[in-house]
Amino acid sequence: MTSTDSEVALGESAKGRTILLLDDDANTLIALQSILERTQAQVIECANEPCAVRQCTAREKSIDLLVADVILQDSNGPAVVRKVKPHQPLMRLLYISGFSMTELKRRGLLSSADIAPGSVEFLQKPFSPQEFLHNVERLLLN
Numbered sequence: 151m152t153s154t155d156s157e158v159a160l161g162e163s164a165k166g167r168t169i170l171l172l173d174d175d176a177n178t179l180i181a182l183q184s185i186l187e188r189t190q191a192q193v194i195e196c197a198n199e200p201c202a203v204r205q206c207t208a209r210e211k212s213i214d215l216l217v218a219d220v221i222l223q224d225s226n227g228p229a230v231v232r233k234v235k236p237h238q239p240l241m242r243l244l245y246i247s248g249f250s251m252t253e254l255k256r257r258g259l260l261s262s263a264d265i266a267p268g269s270v271e272f273l274q275k276p277f278s279p280q281e282f283l284h285n286v287e288r289l290l291l292n
Contacts, residue, residue, distance in 0.1 A: 163290040164189035164283075167214040171195050172202045172230060173246070174223045178275075182217060185279045186286070199225040199233075206234035206241075213241050215289055220247040220254055228264045242289040243270040250274055 169191045171182050179195045186193050194213075196202040199222065206213060216234070218227035227245050235241065245264070247254055251272050254260035265272060269292060271285050 163287050164191035164215075166190065166192075167290060168192045168194065168209075168211060169215045169217060169286070170202060170205055170213050172197075172199075172216065172218040172222070172227065174198060174219065178219070178246075182282070185282055189283070189286075198222065199230050202230050203233055207237045213238050215242045215244060215286060217244045217246060217286075220245050220259055221249070226259055228260060231264075242292070244285055244289055245270070245272045246275055246277075247272075248275045 164186065169186060171179055171186075171193060173179050173182070174197050176197065179197065183193055183195060194205050196205060202216070202218070206216075216231065216238075218230060220227045222230075227247075231243060245260065247260075249257075249259075251260060251265075251274070255262075260272070264270065269289070271289055273281065273285050
């Protein structure tokens with residue numbers, strides 16, 4: 151099996167799912183979209199909090215997974231999640247950041263209450279496409 155085949159196989163649980171990407175860095179959005187396009191998931195990209203809130207509150211179909219950068223220019227991932235979670239109660243979460251979880255906790259941006267194993271994961275940048283897909287897979291299968 152080639153690495154591309156294994157990446158697609160790894161992301162099979164994303165097929166037909168809706169994944170919302172929230173990151174204020176355009177290059178990160180492009181890279182994550184590129185990784186996820188092989189999984190046949192419906193991917194929605196948002197570069198700011200208002201877009202993410204609008205997507206989560208106005209949709210008839212549920213969002214299966216929110217991939218959110220912890221630090222955003224206009225807000226932060228956990229604050230956005232607190233706003234949208236009542237509208238998407240079954241949505242799983244994958245927080246991403248260039249900072250370690252320890253540093254994010256020290257700065258008060260992420261707490262132990264924000265992470266719930268099985269439904270919420272954390273992935274530190276930089277990460278490989280395989281690591282990203284593995285986290286997406288784990289969250290979508292739980």
